[in-house]
Amino acid sequence: MSDLNKIPVTVVTGFLGAGKTTLIRHLMQNPQGKRLAVLVNEFGTAGVDSDILKSCADENCPENNIVELANGCICCTVADDFIPTIEALMALPETPEHILIETSGLALPKPLLKAFDWPAIRSRITVDGVIALADAEAVAAGQFAPDLDAVQAQREADDSLDHETPLSEVFEDQISCADIVLLSKADLAGEEGLAKARAVIEAEAPRQLPILPMSEGVIDPRVVLGIGAAAEDDLEARPSHHDGHHDHEHDDFESIVVEMGEVSDPQDLQDRIVNMARNRKILRVKGYVAVEGKPMRMLVQAVGERLRAQYDQPWGAQPRKTQLVVIAEHDDIDVAGIHADLGA
Numbered sequence: 001m002s003d004l005n006k007i008p009v010t011v012v013t014g015f016l017g018a019g020k021t022t023l024i025r026h027l028m029q030n031p032q033g034k035r036l037a038v039l040v041n042e043f044g045t046a047g048v049d050s051d052i053l054k055s056c057a058d059e060n061c062p063e064n065n066i067v068e069l070a071n072g073c074i075c076c077t078v079a080d081d082f083i084p085t086i087e088a089l090m091a092l093p094e095t096p097e098h099i100l101i102e103t104s105g106l107a108l109p110k111p112l113l114k115a116f117d118w119p120a121i122r123s124r125i126t127v128d129g130v131i132a133l134a135d136a137e138a139v140a141a142g143q144f145a146p147d148l149d150a151v152q153a154q155r156e157a158d159d160s161l162d163h164e165t166p167l168s169e170v171f172e173d174q175i176s177c178a179d180i181v182l183l184s185k186a187d188l189a190g191e192e193g194l195a196k197a198r199a200v201i202e203a204e205a206p207r208q209l210p211i212l213p214m215s216e217g218v219i220d221p222r223v224v225l226g227i228g229a230a231a232e233d234d235l236e237a238r239p240s241h242h243d244g245h246h247d248h249e250h251d252d253f254e255s256i257v258v259e260m261g262e263v264s265d266p267q268d269l270q271d272r273i274v275n276m277a278r279n280r281k282i283l284r285v286k287g288y289v290a291v292e293g294k295p296m297r298m299l300v301q302a303v304g305e306r307l308r309a310q311y312d313q314p315w316g317a318q319p320r321k322t323q324l325v326v327i328a329e330h331d332d333i334d335v336a337g338i339h340a341d342l343g344a
Helices: 020-029 051-053 077-089 108-116 138-140 146-155 168-177 186-204 267-278 335-342
Strands: 008-012 035-040 066-069 098-102 127-134 181-183 211-213 255-261 284-290 296-303 306-314 322-327
Touching: 008 020, 008 108, 020 035, 020 181, 035 077, 051 108, 066 077, 077 108, 108 127, 108 168, 127 138, 138 181, 138 186, 138 306, 168 186, 181 186, 186 211, 211 267, 255 335, 267 296, 267 306, 267 322, 267 335
Parallel strands: 008 098, 008 127, 035 066, 035 098, 127 181, 181 211
Antiparallel strands: 255 322, 284 296, 284 322, 296 306
16 A cells, blocks of 8 residues: 555644644644544543544534543553554544544654554555644753643653653653654744744754744645655654664564454454463464354454454455454564464
8 A cells, every 4th residue: 555545644732731722723724635543642631632633523514523532651551552543533434534643742752653564554544744842931941841841740650761861851752752843832932932942853853853833723624634754664753762663663563464264253253362372472363253154254353362252244245254453563473372372
């Protein structure tokens, strides 16, 4: 599948209070004729409530196209939350033509980009661009956010974060990963404040970046959508303080396809999948099962040991065969063992 056929994703990052939700709301209201979907990842009561965005839902981005993940960093819960959610958005009756992701203000963006190389989605989706928001007044004053106490409280409330990482490093990682930096609240900062903030960001950026002023979340959508950065393939140009240090190596995951004939006991197969996931640390199993005597195919979706199975549609002219995709970390893929566990 070429990049032209992949669904583009725009990742919006920036600290609490930088204006991420305001920007996304503006893009929802000015979608350039595209059907949008939105994924919001925030934490606790200090985070952004997806209800703000759902109140802006319309025919271009209906309410069921807006999803909130509030139970941890989407990168750190990739198998359980991020991948299934992206797959669910791509499987909507009307496939989104562009997806907007609002990250937690405290999440490091680079590990999230690596998640887009997961076998389950890498051929169907691409990171169109990373947009980093910075509060112009705060940056000009030598801070990273308009309310550092609120940012610190948000950080302490989330156990999934590395509390030892200085906020300055999180800020630098956001800038280093960006394709465009937007200086929010430009009207409040004034020309002098904008110049100071721009100088700070230029000193932190690993390469020359567009740094644009923005007020009230208003920016021409043509500037931030349709960048075509394919950021998941451009990681070397986006350095992080955490490169090589407990970093998420999402490219160390592997998938295999297990094929077999018709199955006489579907419950036995489901039990085998659950036991295999438990014993071999399998992350995902998905596919279709041909059950003897059943005209409809059985769709199987497993995340770890959690499995869902349902008959979804008739086989029709398709060949009746069972086909399962198994995904795990590279060292946990034992092809012969997996086939034996599934009775293939």
